Amino acid sequence: MSFSYYGELCTEVYDLTKKVGQSLGKELDYYRERLKPCKGRILEAMVGSGRVLIPLLESGLLVDGVDYSPEMLSSCRQRCEERGLATHLYEADLQELSLPERYEAIIIPAGSFLLIEQREESIKVLRRLYEHLQPGGRLILDLFLPDPNFEIGVVRKTSTFHLPNGDSITMEEKLVEANLLHQYKVSYLRYEKWRNGSLIQTELQRLAIRWYGVEEFKLVLESIGFSNVVISADFEYGKTPANANQTYVFEATRT
Numbered sequence: 001m002s003f004s005y006y007g008e009l010c011t012e013v014y015d016l017t018k019k020v021g022q023s024l025g026k027e028l029d030y031y032r033e034r035l036k037p038c039k040g041r042i043l044e045a046m047v048g049s050g051r052v053l054i055p056l057l058e059s060g061l062l063v064d065g066v067d068y069s070p071e072m073l074s075s076c077r078q079r080c081e082e083r084g085l086a087t088h089l090y091e092a093d094l095q096e097l098s099l100p101e102r103y104e105a106i107i108i109p110a111g112s113f114l115l116i117e118q119r120e121e122s123i124k125v126l127r128r129l130y131e132h133l134q135p136g137g138r139l140i141l142d143l144f145l146p147d148p149n150f151e152i153g154v155v156r157k158t159s160t161f162h163l164p165n166g167d168s169i170t171m172e173e174k175l176v177e178a179n180l181l182h183q184y185k186v187s188y189l190r191y192e193k194w195r196n197g198s199l200i201q202t203e204l205q206r207l208a209i210r211w212y213g214v215e216e217f218k219l220v221l222e223s224i225g226f227s228n229v230v231i232s233a234d235f236e237y238g239k240t241p242a243n244a245n246q247t248y249v250f251e252a253t254r255t
Helices: 008-017 027-035 053-058 070-082 119-131 214-224
Strands: 041-045 062-067 089-091 103-108 133-144 155-162 168-179 184-195 198-210 226-233 247-254
Touching: 008 070, 008 155, 008 168, 008 184, 008 198, 027 053, 027 103, 027 133, 027 247, 041 053, 053 062, 053 070, 062 070, 070 089, 119 133, 119 214, 214 226, 214 247
Parallel strands: 041 062, 041 103, 062 089, 103 133
Antiparallel strands: 133 247, 155 168, 168 184, 184 198, 226 247
């Protein structure tokens, strides 16, 4: 058994628990509203299996998607085909992103940017995204801060997911490393797939989260070359962040 990055079992659980169009709070309405003026192409980076991309396409926006996981992209592609939606989906490492289009907007919903483990890698990604924007194009992404109550080595979560075909997947999450000073934590997620009482597949996922302070991330964006950085709390445009339990949405413009 080896570590996976959004492998087959993880993707099955993701598809089951994060339905197409399912919004985390006011997230989907927020992105749809902020993107409404766009006439050109939009890119969703770290698109996953299309939870956000598909409703944006259905609202008439021109949206492409890119992700590192072939399993996630396969699921996204199938979901788009089932709905008769046309889009371009790319498999790529965002650090080396080189697409044929330049976009009016690029989005990263659901705090997915925090999955870029190394700070140097996150800077490379932001630079590549900047280069893929048209002049005046916007980057929109949301971030959150983690629960500060860390318990290393303790199983934090166990869940069972029942699939339509009668199989089930159990998931166990254990925090194995956390560092407040360097702003990251690492968990192991163990997936086991069961059929008629027998274990038929196992997958182990290493899930790393690196977080940023609100003002810190604004400075990071400005160091890349972004301007007009607007920070909004809880998917209310222009609402000033007030506490650590909120979601923070950053909107920045390529100059």
